[in-house]
Amino acid sequence: MSLKPSVSATDHTQGNLTADLVIVEYGDYQCPYCGAAYPVLKELMKEFGSQVKFVFRNFPLSEMHQYARIAAIAAEAANLQGKFWEMHDAIYENQRDLNENLLMRLAQELKLNMPQFEKDLESTKLAEKVDSDFESGVLSGVNGTPSFFVNGNKFNGGAEDLIGLLRENTV
Template sequence: MSLKPSVSNTDHAQGNLEAYLVIVEYGDYQCPYCGAAYPVLKELMKEFGSQIKFVFRNFPLSEMHQYARPAAIAAEAANLQGKFWEMHDAIYENQRDLNENLLVKLAEHLKLNIPQFEKDLESTELADKVASDFESGIMSGVNGTPSFFVNGKKFDGGAEDLFELLRENTES
């Protein structure tokens, strides 16, 4: 399966934004497997961040994870204040305690403008952004989280396997 739509400037990206290697993760903030992949991906970025562009798309499995969607919307709300990755990281680092209250606590901790943040949580625009990420996942053949795409192609391994792939690709 290939990634639809391809990565654009509406995506959240970090690392080397001009990199040839583009890794996209479809993730759910409450999914334990995404939680387990998170430190591995952090390590990956530390080692290869200058060589890859890493993109995160929301894929909240709301049937199973009641806080996945609110968390995704909270990260999008933080994005409006320039703190997407900080919120993304904070949610994964506190995944065990995830609930509605935690999201506001994290926003306070990140020194966000809280009245604005709370207003943005209600925004249909942010709900639509999360829904459109989810849709793109469905169109791209995502059926669980985390799912990874490397340069637009579905990657059949987990975060650890990405390490192997990168080591092979960067040894010249």
């Protein structure tokens, strides 16, 4: 399966934004497997960040994970204040305690404008962004999280496999 739509300016990206190697993760903030992949992906970016453009797309499995969708919207709300990756990381680092109170506490710790953040959590525009990411995952053949795409093609493996692949190909 291939990635639909391809990576664009509306995506959350980090690393080398002009890199030839583009890795896309479809993730759910409450998914334990995504939580386990998070430190591996941090390691990957530490080691290969200058060679990789990393993209995160929301894929909240709301039926299984009560707080996945609100967490995704919270990360999008933080994005409006220039703190997407900080919120993304903070949620994963506190995943075990994930609930609405935690999201508020993290927003305060990130020194977000709280009245604005609370208003943005209610925004239909942000909910639509999360839904749009989710729909793109469905179109791309994502059936669980985390799911990875490398240069637009579905990668059949986990974060450890990704880091192994990079180490093999960059030596």
